Amino acid sequence: MKQCKCISIYIYIMYAFYSSEYYMH
Structure with missing residues (x-):
């Protein structure tokens, strides 16, 4: 469960x- 989180x-x-990144370009 911890790994899933x-x-x-x-x-x-x-x-x-x-x-x-998308908004920067």
Whole structure:
């Protein structure tokens, strides 16, 4: 369960990073 939450947070961070990259360009 802990690992699942970690993966969820990782995906959320990656999504936020992609969004900021998209808005930058």
